[in-house]
Amino acid sequence: MTERTSIFRRRRVLILLGVNAAALLLLAAVFEIGLRIFAPDWLSATMDYQSEGGRADEVGTDRAWSVVREYGEFVKFVPHSDFDMVHAEFREKANIDEFGGRRLEATSSGDAIVPFVGDSFVFGIGVADGETFVDAMQEHFDERLLNLGVPGSSLPEQRFIVKRRHEELGRPALCFVVVFLGNDLTDMVNRYREAARRAATGAPRGQPAGMERTRPQRSLAWRMNAWLHESWIRRLYSVQYLKAKALAAMNRRGGRGNMDPVFRVMNPGNEELLAEVRDILAAELDEWETLRGELGTEFVFVLIPDRHQVVAEERDARAKYYHLDPALLDPGLPNRVLTDELLPRGFRAIDTTDAIRAAGDPARMYFRRDNHLTKEGHALVARTVLAELGNE
Numbered sequence: 569m570t571e572r573t574s575i576f577r578r579r580r581v582l583i584l585l586g587v588n589a590a591a592l593l594l595l596a597a598v599f600e601i602g603l604r605i606f607a608p609d610w611l612s613a614t615m616d617y618q619s620e621g622g623r624a625d626e627v628g629t630d631r632a633w634s635v636v637r638e639y640g641e642f643v644k645f646v647p648h649s650d651f652d653m654v655h656a657e658f659r660e661k662a663n664i665d666e667f668g669g670r671r672l673e674a675t676s677s678g679d680a681i682v683p684f685v686g687d688s689f690v691f692g693i694g695v696a697d698g699e700t701f702v703d704a705m706q707e708h709f710d711e712r713l714l715n716l717g718v719p720g721s722s723l724p725e726q727r728f729i730v731k732r733r734h735e736e737l738g739r740p741a742l743c744f745v746v747v748f749l750g751n752d753l754t755d756m757v758n759r760y761r762e763a764a765r766r767a768a769t770g771a772p773r774g775q776p777a778g779m780e781r782t783r784p785q786r787s788l789a790w791r792m793n794a795w796l797h798e799s800w801i802r803r804l805y806s807v808q809y810l811k812a813k814a815l816a817a818m819n820r821r822g823g824r825g826n827m828d829p830v831f832r833v834m835n836p837g838n839e840e841l842l843a844e845v846r847d848i849l850a851a852e853l854d855e856w857e858t859l860r861g862e863l864g865t866e867f868v869f870v871l872i873p874d875r876h877q878v879v880a881e882e883r884d885a886r887a888k889y890y891h892l893d894p895a896l897l898d899p900g901l902p903n904r905v906l907t908d909e910l911l912p913r914g915f916r917a918i919d920t921t922d923a924i925r926a927a928g929d930p931a932r933m934y935f936r937r938d939n940h941l942t943k944e945g946h947a948l949v950a951r952t953v954l955a956e957l958g959n960e
Contacts, residue, residue, distance in 0.1 A: 642721065662691070662692075665758045920952045920953070
């Protein structure tokens, strides 16, 4: 074989590769243009969302905080500290009071304390000091209200805080426990699963059952998805279309876990997960019932819905994105799962779902991308709870 023949063959290979690459790019361009022209409703809704920026997981909303821990478990924020809450939709500073909770702008001078425990919806991620629903409720109470919300927590962690701090807070006779129906139930299940795993593997003990917190292991799929949320590629119709197809295939094989948690609990077809949620919830509320007897504290549970439970058009579009039939979803199922266990135990439950759904524009009660309550949402929750209590 002559050198000239060898060069010709190499060039031919490069030409063929270039032609194939150009053909693939042309095909991708035609596919993208076709989707933009003939996009199904669910894809159009997804692209409207992506045009504003994807939901940034763990980016800026609750970083750089200083905390006090025992057994590796959160007890409180460091008193008189502060940290920034930064997101595409807001930039606020959270200030911490002398009790290690979110500072209220106006507080009572009374000696008695009424704590509020819960996750970031209580804490008020996204809103300024003075704009949380705990702030709005303070003027209707003689007792001093404390905002002890902890972003990322669920019932087991909150129970630990209540028990650990009961004496320190003057043995409060009343405590509000706020449950965000979007992910608190599945977060609770994950805590118990991790506790069971640690017990099965003989991992070191020292924390109450269901209380272990470990740094989550991020899969390659999770990291790719997070990158897609932030990259310019998220604005390509073809990428979102193929991503939805991939998620549907993964959910068929992996138990429908690759979707917003609320869609898993709103789906009556997820019988195995729902049974696990009910079993673990029953065990967890048994602990709260015991704690009520030990501490002499009355617990009032406040339920806050996920936006997809109250904004029908967004729920339908997101369901189709996950290749779920919207007609088969039951947006009230998470509420009933919780109240079916709360009420027989004599706990009071105040559900804000109907009030938020009945708002003129329920979508305005939540940040579009971050999904936490806006200032308007906090004000509505406060009015609803106060009306139920007869304090309005």
